[in-house]
Amino acid sequence: MVRVTITNMGPLTGVRVLEFEAIGPGPFCGMLLADMGADVLLVDRAQDARLGFGRERWYDVMMRGRRSVTLDLKTPDGVTAALALAARADAVIEGFRPGVMERLGLGPDVLLAANPKLVYGRTTGWGQDGPLAACAGHDIDYIALSGALHAIGRADGPPVPPLNLVGDFGGGGMLLAFGIACALIEAQRSGQGQVVDAAMIDGASLLTTMIWGMQAAQKWNDVRGTNVLDSGAPWYDTYETKDKRFVAIGAIEPKFYAELLNRLGLANAALPDQNDRAGWPALRARFAEVIATKTRDEWGRVFEGSDACVAPVLTFIEATRHPHFAARHSHVTVGAVTQPAPAPRFSRTPGAVRRAPPERGALGREALGEWGFADDEVERLRALGLGCRN
Numbered sequence: 001m002v003r004v005t006i007t008n009m010g011p012l013t014g015v016r017v018l019e020f021e022a023i024g025p026g027p028f029c030g031m032l033l034a035d036m037g038a039d040v041l042l043v044d045r046a047q048d049a050r051l052g053f054g055r056e057r058w059y060d061v062m063m064r065g066r067r068s069v070t071l072d073l074k075t076p077d078g079v080t081a082a083l084a085l086a087a088r089a090d091a092v093i094e095g096f097r098p099g100v101m102e103r104l105g106l107g108p109d110v111l112l113a114a115n116p117k118l119v120y121g122r123t124t125g126w127g128q129d130g131p132l133a134a135c136a137g138h139d140i141d142y143i144a145l146s147g148a149l150h151a152i153g154r155a156d157g158p159p160v161p162p163l164n165l166v167g168d169f170g171g172g173g174m175l176l177a178f179g180i181a182c183a184l185i186e187a188q189r190s191g192q193g194q195v196v197d198a199a200m201i202d203g204a205s206l207l208t209t210m211i212w213g214m215q216a217a218q219k220w221n222d223v224r225g226t227n228v229l230d231s232g233a234p235w236y237d238t239y240e241t242k243d244k245r246f247v248a249i250g251a252i253e254p255k256f257y258a259e260l261l262n263r264l265g266l267a268n269a270a271l272p273d274q275n276d277r278a279g280w281p282a283l284r285a286r287f288a289e290v291i292a293t294k295t296r297d298e299w300g301r302v303f304e305g306s307d308a309c310v311a312p313v314l315t316f317i318e319a320t321r322h323p324h325f326a327a328r329h330s331h332v333t334v335g336a337v338t339q340p341a342p343a344p345r346f347s348r349t350p351g352a353v354r355r356a357p358p359e360r361g362a363l364g365r366e367a368l369g370e371w372g373f374a375d376d377e378v379e380r381l382r383a384l385g386l387g388c389r390n
Helices: 025-035 076-086 100-104 108-114 139-146 165-190 200-206 209-216 254-264 277-291 296-303 316-321 323-328 364-370 375-383
Strands: 016-020 039-044 067-070 091-094 119-124 194-199 236-240 246-250 310-312 331-334 337-340
Touching: 016 025, 025 039, 025 091, 025 119, 025 165, 039 076, 039 364, 067 364, 076 108, 076 375, 091 165, 108 119, 108 194, 119 165, 139 165, 139 200, 165 194, 165 200, 194 200, 236 277, 246 296, 254 277, 296 310, 316 323, 364 375
Parallel strands: 016 039, 016 091, 039 067, 091 119, 119 194
Antiparallel strands: 236 246, 246 310, 331 337
């Protein structure tokens, strides 16, 4: 078992973040900030509510890097304790439905009145306002309404959910982390905090910005699986290999496409032009025929080090063993769990995973001391129901 104890590193070192327990984008945001050095104190429920898919905290790797206290926010005492914590924070993360924090007495108006420089980060699926704001939803719903889901899939099949990467994480947690970082910089100049409203439907839509431009230029259409980047082009797709695995091809530029043909042994073959859409079915059939003659790893050796833009399609576990990931130390093992390492990378103030996901209340006493709470103040918080230990 590895105990990670790196301290005083990362570009956000010195930033205090109070995170209220949630699922999906909120924890992902907290992880990104903690990886970059922020001191993220997690306000957990006193009892494990088995949010989301339900798993032991040790395996909930998005909770890495935190320390924890427990509170019952449905009690007046719990709210009083939370207010005391927020008064010492630079930023707050919450992922409840609109109005929940206000009804608890922990809305932005209350917290900003007590701590005017506070950055109040909130993430929801539909946003803080609008006709759907109060409705339940999940990643698949937000990306469906944004148009992103319609575009993902093959021409002869239904839309394919891209895991929950586009709404929850790219359009939600990552967008919230970016918003909080921006607001923290602005607060340093103005001395004033503000609310960051990171709606997953907005974020999912934002991720499709390039496609909107292509569509306006008539370089993209709404027929799924017929465009350059959605499996329509035979030179931007996946192909099954001899061993029933897959390789991915992304040879868009002419010089890369020429290298692809060369490595496939098709440089002198009579083939349709790369951008002749009428010839794409024939070109796809020829590629499939050739690629099926070797295994995935054999093709990996054929294309290794080339500019043909071909890569083996790896599983998560296989990715950890790939020489490129290994050379860049792109995965870390914290406790017994292998996981992606912090990113992006900084030349002078690198991020790091400081500790494994905390059990409820773990290291909370230590955090309170570092946040400036004297022993008698800690005891008062404990009398209000705050749970913490070292």
